[in-house]
Amino acid sequence: MTNDHTNDPTRPAAEGHEGPADENARVDATAAAAHPLDAAAAAHAVEGGPDARIAELEAERDALKDKLLRALADVENVRRRAEREVSDARTYAKTNFARDMLNVADNVRRALESVGDARDGMEGAAKTLVEGIELTERDLLNTLERHGVKKLDPVGEKFDPNLHQAMFEVPNPDVPNGTVVQVVQTGYVIGERCLRPAMVGVSKGGPKAANGEG
Secondary structure (H helix, E strand, O other): OOOOOOOOOOOOOOOOOOOHHHHHHHHHHHHHHHOHHHHHHHHHHHHHHHHHHHHHHHHHHHHHHHHHHHHHHHHHHHHHHHHHHHHHHHHHOOHHHHHHHHHHHHHHHHHHHHHHHHHHHOOHHHHHHHHHHHHHHHHHHHHHHHOOEEEOOOOOOEOOOOOEEEEEEEEOOOOOOOEEEEEEEOOEEEOOEEEEOEEEEEEEOOOOOHHHOO
């Protein structure tokens, strides 16, 4: 009589042999290991359902969109900053040269002022010389202005500490307090910056300036 236990339902499966349930479990585990994202998505779908997954994807989309907009804004800021720096370099690179040229302008002005009223009686070569100096001054100022350097003419304006340097006060009850009434030395600006402040005399003792200033 043969002892065949192959069909004995109480006998455990022989080592190396699996039942249908064990084999299915092994296949599922292998698939999960091979595709962890799919497994996570499937687990999430089971836990929260499709609506939760949609909400999560929308949140990720919004976060990425926000990062993109911020990155674009940063790039635009860098571009504008670079353009401004290039523009400033072009405008203010010649600052030292322009400041040195102001000494030339001052000397020309002093030469004209030294003539004074004597100019009215000049004739011939002397008169021509003075007219030539005046022409030189105009050309010099026009050349400076073409390169962004402008002469300040603050007489009658409100004193501005960014552009003017007060040298003395002039008592005058008829002029609003803090008004520039005299220029001792001409001032200049280059672009939007002060190249040299104008040395001025400022009124004192007059009425208060308009808009509460003074």
